[in-house]
Amino acid sequence: QVQLVESGGGLVQAGGSLRLSCAASGRTFSNYAMGWFRQAPGKEREFVAAISGSGGLILHANSVKGRFTISRDNGKNTVYLQIDSLKPEDTAIYYCAARISSGRAYIKANEYDFWGQGTQVTVSS
Numbered sequence: 001q002v003q004l005v006e007s008g009g010g011l012v013q014a015g016g017s018l019r020l021s022c023a024a025s026g027r028t029f030s031n032y033a034m035g036w037f038r039q040a041p042g043k044e045r046e047f048v049a050a051i052s053g054s055g056g057l058i059l060h061a062n063s064v065k066g067r068f069t070i071s072r073d074n075g076k077n078t079v080y081l082q083i084d085s086l087k088p089e090d091t092a093i094y095y096c097a098a099r100i101s102s103g104r105a106y107i108k109a110n111e112y113d114f115w116g117q118g119t120q121v122t123v124s125s
Helices: none
Strands: 002-007 010-013 018-026 032-039 046-051 058-060 068-073 078-083 092-100 119-124
Touching: 002 092, 018 032, 018 092, 018 119, 032 068, 032 078, 046 068, 046 078, 058 068, 078 092
Parallel strands: 010 119
Antiparallel strands: 002 018, 018 078, 032 046, 032 092, 046 058, 068 078, 092 119
């Protein structure tokens, strides 16, 4: 079992940046593949980025490539999502997710077993 707590969301103007954090408690963090997803009002949850347990495999959704960067610090049990050049359409609740796996990264929400409570990102135009 792992508990996930996101932080770092907020209200920001278009063009700004945020760094989201997801702190994990529980067992060996490096055994968990991690992902970030987001859900905007009235829309389905969508994949944003994923990273393998070691950090050696990273995936980003095409819609965020070049603006979003996922990373992790296994010594701090934390995964990050750096978000640059924010757009109003990035407004959503951002969730981190985890599953046991050290060598792979996953892009489907139903492949993850553990979820955080989410952090709100609101981008004003």
